[in-house]
Amino acid sequence: MTASRIGLWLIGARGGVATTTTLGLSALRQGLADEIGLVSSLPQFSHLPLPNWDQFVVGGHEIRTTQLADEAQRMHQESRVFDRETLTACREDLESADQNIRPGTLCNSGTTIRRLASGEMEEEFSPTQTVKRLQEDLQDFRQRHELGEVIVVNLASTEAPLARSCWPGTWSEVQEQLESSDSPLPASSLYAIAALDLGMPYVNFTPSLGATPKGMDQLARERETCHAGSDAKTGETLLKSVLAPMFSARNLQVMSWVGHNIFGNLDSQVLDDPQNKESKVVSKDHLLEELLGYAPQTLVSIERIKSMGDWKTAWDHVHFTGFLSTPMTFQFTWQGCDSLLAAPLVLDLARFVTVARQRGETGPLTFLSSFFKSPLGAKTYGFSEQNEMLVQWAQCSV
Numbered sequence: 001m002t003a004s005r006i007g008l009w010l011i012g013a014r015g016g017v018a019t020t021t022t023l024g025l026s027a028l029r030q031g032l033a034d035e036i037g038l039v040s041s042l043p044q045f046s047h048l049p050l051p052n053w054d055q056f057v058v059g060g061h062e063i064r065t066t067q068l069a070d071e072a073q074r075m076h077q078e079s080r081v082f083d084r085e086t087l088t089a090c091r092e093d094l095e096s097a098d099q100n101i102r103p104g105t106l107c108n109s110g111t112t113i114r115r116l117a118s119g120e121m122e123e124e125f126s127p128t129q130t131v132k133r134l135q136e137d138l139q140d141f142r143q144r145h146e147l148g149e150v151i152v153v154n155l156a157s158t159e160a161p162l163a164r165s166c167w168p169g170t171w172s173e174v175q176e177q178l179e180s181s182d183s184p185l186p187a188s189s190l191y192a193i194a195a196l197d198l199g200m201p202y203v204n205f206t207p208s209l210g211a212t213p214k215g216m217d218q219l220a221r222e223r224e225t226c227h228a229g230s231d232a233k234t235g236e237t238l239l240k241s242v243l244a245p246m247f248s249a250r251n252l253q254v255m256s257w258v259g260h261n262i263f264g265n266l267d268s269q270v271l272d273d274p275q276n277k278e279s280k281v282v283s284k285d286h287l288l289e290e291l292l293g294y295a296p297q298t299l300v301s302i303e304r305i306k307s308m309g310d311w312k313t314a315w316d317h318v319h320f321t322g323f324l325s326t327p328m329t330f331q332f333t334w335q336g337c338d339s340l341l342a343a344p345l346v347l348d349l350a351r352f353v354t355v356a357r358q359r360g361e362t363g364p365l366t367f368l369s370s371f372f373k374s375p376l377g378a379k380t381y382g383f384s385e386q387n388e389m390l391v392q393w394a395q396c397s398v
Contacts, residue, residue: 004148006055007141008350009200011191012156013060013101016265016310017205019071019094020081020343021155022058026093027086028347029053037344040351045394049358050351059100059141061134061191063117068094079265079309081337100145102137104156105130108186112273113157116266127183127190134194149357151350152195152202154229157267159186159208160275161282168215171222185209189216196220196227201353204229205346207283212376221362228349228365231283231373234341236261236314236334241383243318243330244291252328253321256297257288263312265338268304277302283373290381312338345371352390359396367393 008025010018027033035041040050069091076082106114107130125133142150166184168174174193177183185193188208195202196211196219204210204227211220211227220227233241236259247254271277281300289295318330349371356365369375370386380386 003052003055005057005145006051006350006354007145007147007150008056008058008346009138009141009150009152009195010058010060010346011104011152011154011188013058013062013097014064014066014068014071015062015155015157016071016075016267016339017155017342017346018060019068019075020339021346022068022094022097023072023082023086023090024343025053025056025058025347026090029093030089032086032089037341038348039345039390040348044391048355048394051354056350057100057141057145057147058097060097060102061104061137062101063104063106063113065118068098075310075339079311079337081310081340100141105134105187105190107190108159108184109157110160110273110275112270112276113159113187116157116270126181127178127185130190131178131194131197134191135198138194138198138200149354150195150198150200151353152191152200153346153349154188154191154202154204154206154208154210155346156188156191156206156208157270158206158276158279159188160273161279162186162209167209167213169213170215171218172215174213174215174219189213192216192227193219196223196225199223199225201225201357202227202229203349203353205232205342205349207231207279207374217363217376220364224360224362226353226356226361226363226365227376228353228368229372229374229376231280232342232345232371233373234338234345235312235336236316237284237287237373238383239316239332239334240287241291241381241386244288245382245384247318247320248292254288254292254296254318255321255327256299256317256319258299258317259284259301259314260316261300261302261312261314262305262308263310263338264304264306264308265310267338268302268306268308271302272304287373287381310338310340312336 364377
């Protein structure tokens with residue numbers, strides 16, 4: 001029996017992470033790349049009924065009209081990633097994926113993200129009409145490709161935060177906001193509603209609101225589907241989640257933790273806006289108090305340095321107190337290609353979510369906490385404990 005095909009619907013489908021994901025999937029399918037960086041390819045998950053690379057069909061929503069092959073070429077030239085042979089071999093798959101990309105929405109996305117959009121994105125619909133249009137795209141994608149499942153992953157630019165007082169606590173409140181002429185719901189949440197209402201899983205790879213409010217979770221449970229997020233943990237914060245427990249285990253008092261981040265890709269352009277940056281800073285900064293049990297002085301800075309391209313560098317300075325009240329310091333530098341760190345996690349999440357769907361799991365998938373800075377429904381934030389949750393979930397009988 002032929003395994004059913006799975007749709008991987010990417011929001012921000014022509015951004016750096018989405019382009020790398022699509023190209024990487026093609027390279028894996030053709031045997032042009034090994035599986036380094038893919039958690040789902042580790043031996044402890046080999047017994048799971050994970051989908052094969054050739055089962056995935058890529059589509060998505062995008063607010064720009066650039067082509068995937070052109071975006072991949074730009075990343076190759078500006079950030080020195082991908083080799084020419086891989087670009088050539090994967091071009092046909094990139095062009096095929098382009099045919100499945102539809103215009104997204106700018107609803108409540110803010111002026112900075114709006115400036116990135118192509119001209120034909122100027123027209124806006126009411127929130128209810130927008131959700132209907134997005135759902136039509138998702139349903140058409142599923143039907144045209146005869147897909148057994150469609151997993152929606154939000155890879156779009158970071159939105160400014162929405163005041164908690166505006167978060168809908170029930171599905172009824174969500175519906176009321178959709179019908180309101182001054183609805184506060186941002187684009188990320190409209191994408192989430194469109195997917196969850198159709199019974200499709202939604203994964204929020206960004207710190208944007210997405211499916212975070214309880215009203216969205218109620219929708220997911222009523223439609224018997226699942227969701228996960230938010231804000232993927234790929235670099236500096238990943239290290240924090242590993243290192244902070246070390247200070248606690250050795251009874252060392254962290255007095256301050258300063259992190260300075262520089263990079264120059266499209267994401268950095270959006271985060272140059274203080275309002276959009278706030279969402280990212282909050283997501284990166286809350287972790288230490290959760291892990292340490294107290295709040296040291298912290299500073300997180302994110303700065304756009306255009307020449308860095310997709311290469312993100314973080315310098316961290318940890319000031320802590322040791323025995324006999326002796327102040328000490330720990331410093332580290334992390335440099336990695338942002339999209340190349342993130343893309344394999346997108347594929348991992350798609351594979352694990354597929355298994356969760358087969359098991360009939362609904363609501364927030366807490367076993368995926370190790371992938372996120374602000375995991376929904378999680379009660380533990382240390383990476384080791386989170387990773388153990390994933391392993392234990394994998395060991396459960398199907």
